[in-house]
Amino acid sequence: MLKDHAAGTADEILRVLRDSDRWLVLMHEKPDGDTAGCAIALASLGVRLGKDVTLGCPEQLPQRYLFMLRGIQHRVLDRIPDDFSGKGCVVISVDTSNPERAVKEIEKARERCAVINIDHHPDNTWYGDINWVEPDASATGEMVTELLARSEWGISPDEARALYVAIVTDNGNFSFPSASSRSHECAVILVEAGAVPGVINEELETSLSENSLKLWGRAFERARVFANGLCAVFWLAGADFQETGTTKQDTENLVNFLLRIRGVKLAALCGDTGCGVRVNLRSRFPLNARDVAVRFGGGGHALASGCTIYEPLDDALSALMAEMERHASSCIPGVK
Ligand SMILES: [Mn+2]
Incomplete structure (x- = not known):
């Protein structure tokens, strides 16, 4: 009502x-x-x-x-x-x-x-x-x-x-x-x-394509857990999309897999789009994905948000990981 x-x-x-x-x-x-x-x-x-x-x-x-x-x-x-x-x-x-x-x-x-x-x-x-x-x-x-x-x-x-x-x-x-x-x-x-x-x-x-599964495999192989096991990231470069015949649409919900790792409360997928790195963020309470996204000019929901970082992939990844770690340690003292 x-x-x-x-x-x-x-x-x-x-x-x-x-x-x-x-x-x-x-x-x-x-x-x-x-x-x-x-x-x-x-x-x-x-x-x-x-x-x-x-x-x-x-x-x-x-x-x-x-x-x-x-x-x-x-x-x-x-x-x-x-x-x-x-x-x-x-x-x-x-x-x-x-x-x-x-x-x-x-x-x-x-x-x-x-x-x-x-x-x-x-x-x-x-x-x-x-x-x-x-x-x-x-x-x-x-x-x-x-x-x-x-x-x-x-x-x-x-x-x-x-x-x-x-x-x-x-x-x-x-x-x-x-x-x-x-x-x-x-x-x-x-x-x-x-x-x-x-x-x-x-x-x-049942709408998954073989190509998207291959794309996801590349991301999975690169998964990195950090900040005492609280945060995780993986990434995809432009070549990954080209070589597997996929687009960024094939990454919908992919980031959620990282939150299935035991202990992980803040997760990010970085996808190089050629004009900036698109970041999908997800979190579990008390961590707040939006707080991280807004630091890079993005927004969304507390537990599901996104932003675009206009840097080369490597630089975007390190800036993002530093921010995620900072956020995790501010929410849960003693992370670092
Ligand atoms: Mn909605």
């Missing part, structure tokens, strides 16, 4: 959706299951309501999530289309904490149409006309589930499937500390609306 304030915002969003004929539903860069599931569910709703819907993404949607589309077209957009303008046009941005992570020119789009921002990242910059931000939600998928459950339109089986994917991919199948009674309540709503957890799990967990 939504608290009063959130319920008011949700009702306002429903009103704008009802009154708008053209919807542009947007995912964030490096799309994950949460942003993809939420955006696909909303696009499906729009199609069901007879709206003119565009589902947009700053880059190609990973193979793993294509099964959610069910005939819905998605477009890679380098910026918000110029002709997306005027009364009846609404941009809906999901799971996207700031304009830099969105399709370009989302802020400019506000001059010509309404922008709705639905997100659960605590560092969301409130860049929309309507901002619904709930850091307690384990996924933006929970919020969209509550939004649709509250509407007169209900949730179709396809939308339920996409929202279930959004939730389970963001809260680790209800295993992360973020998973709450609310997460489970949303799951009940979605299963009753037609989501089949076993089938969804099979779709998600």
